[in-house]
Amino acid sequence: MKDYYLTGNEALAYGTYEAGVRVATGYPGSPVTRFLEYLVDISAREEMYVEWSANEKVAFEVALGASMGGSRSTVCFKCVGLNVAMDPLMVANLAGVVGGFTIVLGDDPGAWFSQNEQDGRTLARAAEVPILEFSSPQEAYEMSRYAYDLSERFEIPVLIRETRASSIERGKVKAEGKRVEKPPIPFSEATTWKNLPIRQLDKHIELQAKLPKITEEFNASPFNKMLVEGPKGVIGSGYTAATVSRLLSEVQEESLSFFKLGTVYPPPEKPLQKFLSSLKAVLVAEEVQPLVEQYTRSLAHRNGLSVQVYGRETGHLPRVGRIFKRHLLEGIKRSLGIELHVSISKEEGLRPKSPLEAELPPECPYYQAFEAFSAALRDDPEERPIFIGDEGCLMRLKNEPFKMFDSKFCMGASIGMAEGLVKGGERRRVVALMGDSSFFHSGVSAYMDAVANDADIVIIIIDNYTTAMTGCQSNPGSGMDARGEDRVRVHLENILSVSVLKNFYVLDAFGDKEELASAFKQCLESQGLAVMLIQGACVNLMRPGSCP
CATH class of the missing domain: 3.40.50.970 (Thiamin diphosphate (ThDP)-binding fold, Pyr/PP domains)
Incomplete structure (x- = not known):
């Protein structure tokens, strides 16, 4: 070992x-x-x-x-x-x-x-x-x-x-x-x-x-452990079991029984039934849906056990979010009538600052391109395009100095949603924004749909040759594999030119800003489908793992 x-x-x-x-x-x-x-x-x-x-x-x-x-x-x-x-x-x-x-x-x-x-x-x-x-x-x-x-x-x-x-x-x-x-x-x-x-x-x-x-x-799995100490107990599933275990070790409450569940489905009914048969009440701690709580209650009912089952479904633990120590203390008090006294860190549950809250760095290809696009926008808010965003670094466009991000749902969704917005009667120009990873992920099928159905939208794809937001992992357009070694690169321009488009531009994100602004303005003023492919390597591409 x-x-x-x-x-x-x-x-x-x-x-x-x-x-x-x-x-x-x-x-x-x-x-x-x-x-x-x-x-x-x-x-x-x-x-x-x-x-x-x-x-x-x-x-x-x-x-x-x-x-x-x-x-x-x-x-x-x-x-x-x-x-x-x-x-x-x-x-x-x-x-x-x-x-x-x-x-x-x-x-x-x-x-x-x-x-x-x-x-x-x-x-x-x-x-x-x-x-x-x-x-x-x-x-x-x-x-x-x-x-x-x-x-x-x-x-x-x-x-x-x-x-x-x-x-x-x-x-x-x-x-x-x-x-x-x-x-x-x-x-x-x-x-x-x-x-x-x-x-x-x-x-x-x-x-x-x-x-x-x-x-x-x-x-009979060793991943499930049972400690029967008294007529009231807690069932913890997965990482919440570790949270419960740490809490109980701090207070050394001898009257509280505990079942650590590791094999979540199918449920280990025999040890669970044995545990429940010795209890009057049990609190089920899990994240996020009350899956274990529901089958624990069902198991008790089918076996004629009178134990009361509490948890997220009954409102004794928060119905949403992670479960922290403070939630367990309150849940145990409200459901089991046991008040535990332990210290709680002020930092518990504080959310880390998201990288999406940071502004795009000026050396980023997104920054270079959208700085040029901003110059082409009209001051009249009634004439401002609607920007439908996607996953990835594009989400930072919601921040200053751009504020060019009006909607975001899931990967590859921006093109289809932009098309639907226009087909539904929106009069303003609608711009779908997408990164290369999202395009390869699921945007490519939406693009084919937009071409086939003559979608009257602008599509802007920023190709930085990597999956930047999650740490610069490879994608089909990276030209390298998961180990960082060379492989065949799929060129986005070859896919985007599958149909003859009147307005199709392939531009360098770090190139002439007037050329970028002019192409963007022509796309906004055109009718029918207009596509811009903006290419520029992520500044962190040569340092995998360093992206936010």
């Missing part, structure tokens, strides 16, 4: 490496980015293929393809990325896997760095795949290794959930220190890969037959 000092993300990656994973894919975004980056750090190219994919769906499918051939594989993305990957997930759960296949999902309770705080457990529950959630770096390492074995034995994808807090938590990790090599299995044209409607009902029956067997295994 070897000792390491790792974050949750790094511990997950180390367990993944030791498990003999051959293919690792993902799409960057807080809090999972470091997981894949650390795999690059600790693995050799000949040991593991690592890819930042065009989007989460593609990442899922590349990893799934490796599993079909018997290789262990993993895919990672943040909470909203699961939405994009749901299509293949809802087939992979039925078709099954060969090589162990894990999904590392980074949720963001409190929406610290995301457009929402969606709880990915609910989507994984809908897919009926096992969910593991760690509470410490050591457990992250152990769960990661275990997940591949579980996946192969039951031929099912396994989801490992982390949150922002658990991903950055640092601690000692005892690891085996050696990698297990598993050779791939030649692809078999098994009937299971032919996912036709006539077979899927039978496959769903097979999937549901696996769940009771997995439940039995989870009933």
Whole structure:
């Protein structure tokens, strides 16, 4: 055994490496980015293929393809990325896997760095795949290794959930220190890969037959721990279990029972039932949706237990956001009638300053281009264009000195939303703003739609050759892979010129500002679809990991 000092993300990656994973894919975004980056750090190219994919769906499918051939594989993305990957997930759960296949999902309770705080457990529950959630770096390492074995034995994808807090938590990790090599299995044209409607009902029956067997295994899992001390207790899931554990260690409350839950779905019913049978009341602490609370209440009802179940659904813990120590103290007092006295740091729960609040630096290609565009705008607010933004560094255009950012929803949405705004009757010129990563992610299909339907909008794409906001990871237009080595570059201008456009400009962000302003003005004054591709390398591109 070897000792390491790792974050949750790094511990997950180390367990993944030791498990003999051959293919690792993902799409960057807080809090999972470091997981894949650390795999690059600790693995050799000949040991593991690592890819930042065009989007989460593609990442899922590349990893799934490796599993079909018997290789262990993993895919990672943040909470909203699961939405994009749901299509293949809802087939992979039925078709099954060969090589162990894990999904590392980074949720963001409190929406610290995301457009929402969606709880990915609910989507994984809908897919009926096992969910593991760690509470410490050591457990992250152990769960990661275990997940591949579980996946192969039951031929099912396994989801490992982390949150922002658990991903950055640092601690000692005892690891085996050696990698297990598993050779791939030649692809078999098994009937299971032919996912036709006539077979899927039978496959769903097979999937549901696996769940009771997995439940039995989870009933004896070391990732669940129970401490019965009195008639009132707390159930903590994932990182909230660590928060509860620290709180109880501070007060040493001997009358409060505690259940640490690590195997979230399917629920370990036997130990949970045993725990609940000794209680009069229990508070369930989890983030964000009341998933555990609901099945705990259902379990108690089905087994005729009189225990009262409290949590987020009953309003005894906040219904939104992260759960901090102060929330637990108040929730325990209100639901269990136990008042604990511990100190709370004034810094607890303070949000870090978002990089989006900072102004664009003058050396940034976005700054150079939009400084020129600003000069071309009319002073009359009634004639000012509407700017529909997208994800990435473009969001900083909401700040001074530009204020050229009126709307933002999700990746790749700006083009379609701009088109819809105009089709709905908006008289002002509408400008869709998008970065290169968003375009490759999902903007390309919206662009084809805009061309085919003669959208009367202006599209401005800023190509800085990288996924800058999350740390300068590669994208299809970067010309380098996840390891920083050269690969074929996909040229955006070749995609954008798929149709003959009357107003199509390819310009240098650091070029002549009068030329930039003139082209922008012509696009605003034109009719029909007008496209500007502004190219200029991110100043941090040569220093991967240094972007905000």
